[in-house]
Amino acid sequence: xxxxxxxxxxxxxxxxxxxxxxDLATREGELLVLLGPSGCGKTTxxxxxxxxxxxxxxxxxxxxxxxxxxxxxxxxxAMVFQSYALYPHMTVYDNIAFPxxxxxxxxxxxxxxxxxxxxxxGIQRFLxxxxxxxxxxxxxxxxxxxxxxxxxxxxxxxxxxxxxxxKLRTLxxxxxxxxxxxxxxxxxxxxxxxVEAMGLGDRIAVMDHGKVRQIGTPREVYxxxxxxxxxxxxxxxxxNLVERDDCILGFRPEHxxxxxxxxxxxxxxxxxxxxxxxxxxxxxxxxxxxxKWGEALVIARLPYTVGTPIQPGETYDFDxxxxxxxxxxxxxxxRTEPRPL
Amino acid sequence: MDARQETLALEEPRPGRLAALxxxxxxxxxxxxxxxxxxxxxxxxVAFFLAIYYSFSNITVGARDLQFVGLRNFTSVxxxxxxxxxxxxxxxxxxxxxxxxxxxxxxxxxxxxxxxxGKWLVRLLIxxxxxxxxxxxxxxxxxxxxxxxxxxxxxxxxxxxxxPEGWFMWLGVPHLAMGSVIxxxxxxxxxxxxxxxxxxxxxxxRDIHDxxxxxxxxxxxxxxxxxxPLIRPIILVAFLFGIVFAFTDMIVIFVLTRGGPxxxxxxxxxxxxxxxxxxxxxxxxxxxxLFLFPLLLAAAIVFLRIARxxxxx
Numbered sequence: 001x002x003x004x005x006x007x008x009x010x011x012x013x014x015x016x017x018x019x020x021x022x023d024l025a026t027r028e029g030e031l032l033v034l035l036g037p038s039g040c041g042k043t044t045x046x047x048x049x050x051x052x053x054x055x056x057x058x059x060x061x062x063x064x065x066x067x068x069x070x071x072x073x074x075x076x077x078a079m080v081f082q083s084y085a086l087y088p089h090m091t092v093y094d095n096i097a098f099p100x101x102x103x104x105x106x107x108x109x110x111x112x113x114x115x116x117x118x119x120x121x122g123i124q125r126f127l128x129x130x131x132x133x134x135x136x137x138x139x140x141x142x143x144x145x146x147x148x149x150x151x152x153x154x155x156x157x158x159x160x161x162x163x164x165x166x167k168l169r170t171l172x173x174x175x176x177x178x179x180x181x182x183x184x185x186x187x188x189x190x191x192x193x194x195v196e197a198m199g200l201g202d203r204i205a206v207m208d209h210g211k212v213r214q215i216g217t218p219r220e221v222y223x224x225x226x227x228x229x230x231x232x233x234x235x236x237x238x239x240n241l242v243e244r245d246d247c248i249l250g251f252r253p254e255h256x257x258x259x260x261x262x263x264x265x266x267x268x269x270x271x272x273x274x275x276x277x278x279x280x281x282x283x284x285x286x287x288x289x290x291x292k293w294g295e296a297l298v299i300a301r302l303p304y305t306v307g308t309p310i311q312p313g314e315t316y317d318f319d320x321x322x323x324x325x326x327x328x329x330x331x332x333x334x335r336t337e338p339r340p341l
Numbered sequence: 342m343d344a345r346q347e348t349l350a351l352e353e354p355r356p357g358r359l360a361a362l363x364x365x366x367x368x369x370x371x372x373x374x375x376x377x378x379x380x381x382x383x384x385x386x387v388a389f390f391l392a393i394y395y396s397f398s399n400i401t402v403g404a405r406d407l408q409f410v411g412l413r414n415f416t417s418v419x420x421x422x423x424x425x426x427x428x429x430x431x432x433x434x435x436x437x438x439x440x441x442x443x444x445x446x447x448x449x450x451x452x453x454x455x456x457x458x459g460k461w462l463v464r465l466l467i468x469x470x471x472x473x474x475x476x477x478x479x480x481x482x483x484x485x486x487x488x489x490x491x492x493x494x495x496x497x498x499x500x501x502x503x504x505p506e507g508w509f510m511w512l513g514v515p516h517l518a519m520g521s522v523i524x525x526x527x528x529x530x531x532x533x534x535x536x537x538x539x540x541x542x543x544x545x546x547r548d549i550h551d552x553x554x555x556x557x558x559x560x561x562x563x564x565x566x567x568x569x570p571l572i573r574p575i576i577l578v579a580f581l582f583g584i585v586f587a588f589t590d591m592i593v594i595f596v597l598t599r600g601g602p603x604x605x606x607x608x609x610x611x612x613x614x615x616x617x618x619x620x621x622x623x624x625x626x627x628x629x630x631l632f633l634f635p636l637l638l639a640a641a642i643v644f645l646r647i648a649r650x651x652x653x654x
Contacts, residue, residue, distance in 0.1 A: 073554065083548045085548035089571060102553075
């Protein structure tokens with residue numbers, strides 16, 4: 001067991017700074033998700049922790065020890081790649097046994113270890129097959145078994161589910177979470193998929209342009225976004241952001257409901273509806289705020305329990321609970337203290 | 342709309358005959374491949390079938406007629422020690438040089454796969470033997486290996502490794518001569534094999550190498566258990582290509598030793614040339630040249646099969 005910590009870690013590729021002074025610390029046994037759009041530096045950060053990329057500046061600590069100069073094999077880590085990176089010319093058995101052989105594991109114990117890892121992921125009957133004879137989901141299990149077999153102190157996952165189709169992905173996500181819980185091994189998980197991040201992560205680090213914008217539990221990053229980037233990146237559709245004077249007002253589409261549904265202190269907005277999308281479980285209402293709010297485009301998300309008829313072209317009064325209104329500084333994008341509108 | 346369609350139909354240019362031909366795929370394909378087929382048939386095919394025809398006849402240079410003699414050329418030539426030596430030399434020359442080429446090309450390709458300063462210059466230098474005319478390069482080596490003026494001997498003496506009496510006759514002593522022609526042949530084929538293997542190396546996804554690094558394999562395990570098996574089809578292609586080339590090409594030996602001393606570097610191609618062209622016995626020369634054809638044909642078939650399998654996966 002070990003924790004991972006980075007101190008001011010930076011990676012420069014020519015002119016661009018892929019990772020820009022990231023300070024990050026995992027907790028013992030937690031699953032930390034690095035979430036961000038493509039090109040935000042999350043994979044580079046992971047590769048530096050793995051030792052596949054050398055940082056330009058800063059320190060990486062695994063289990064309290066600076067590992068900057070250590071090669072990947074001595075870092076006690078295992079990594080699962082997006083492509084799984086199985087060795088195509090080897091059988092599943094040899095794939096799983098490879099890290100054990102490479103690290104000089106006692107020869108007679110290898111079959112037992114491989115058996116154990118294969119049982120963990122229910123792939124015993126594929127041991128004699130080659131990777132190309134397996135389905136995507138089966139390959140992914142082999143990759144996991146190969147990572148687990150050496151009992152690493154830290155798991156690193158680089159978008160391990162993104163090559164699976166949508167149905168399988170949900171299932172695999174659940175399995176991954178259960179398995180991580182059972183082993184209680186510190187895990188860093190890179191993804192660009194917010195649903196995956198929210199569903200899997202004990203905590204989420206939201207990254208953009210090489211910097212960590214916010215670290216927190218899924219609830220924290222969703223309900224209390226630190227800045228407009230986090231607010232707009234999470235949620236589908238994302239948080240509505242309305243500029244006003246020196247600040248930006250933010251509220252989630254699902255908090256923006258027709259007058260009379262919320263109970264408590266509310267702020268009311270005149271909402272001119274352009275278009276209604278019926279999605280079954282809920283309705284998405286596209287439109288703009290009018291009056292003093294001046295033509296800001298916003299989206300409302302009405303659950304199916306709200307049956308209020310809404311017609312395109314009409315203007316309605318919509319409410320947001322005051323506690324659900326977030327304020328951001330217009331210049332920096334950072335969250336500011338709530339104040340009367 | 343209707344009017345527009347009408348004018349379009351009227352104004353459409355009447356296709357020329359050639360254009361009509363080129364527009365039809367069943368004609369375009371043959372048209373494009375035609376010149377290559379013509380070239381192969383005229384330059385290779387005619388000569389090849391003429392050689393087969395000659396090898397079963399008693400033709401000599403200057404003869405006005407020829408008779409069919411069956412397998413007599415083959416049986417008589419196979420019995421000579423000269424032929425047997427040449428056959429053995431051919432195999433030694435081809436397999437030793439190719440083994441060296443593959444090992445060295447592997448090392449070079451690995452080195453060139455890494456990023457380093459001045460890589461383009463090293464690549465250029467390595468490719469140079471391939472783009473220089475072979476005969477000119479080989480004539481250069483004729484001087485380098487000259488018994489009196491050899492800069493190699495001079496360097497060895499200057500370094501104190503050999504005395505003035507110990508100068509090597511690079512091309513004049515049996516084993517040394519074979520070693521020299523093999524070395525020059527390796528020098529010549531190395532660039533091509535290196536480029537082929539480089540292409541193979543770059544076809545391996547980076548993730549695989551990363552996984553190997555994380556799994557903790559050292560250089561040799563990485564190279565022998567992962568990299569080599571993954572590029573094995575490509576190595577085989579380079580190897581077979583080189584083998585066929587070594588079996589069928591005579592330029593290095595022809596320029597450097599002419600098969601000497603005492604036939605110790607004589608191979609079937611040079612023997613065929615000396616017997617058929619310089620010795621005037623066209624029939625026997627043709628028989629010698631064709632002797633290895635079945636073996637090379639088999640090699641070529643294997644070669645094509647591997648190429649196809651590499652395409653599929």
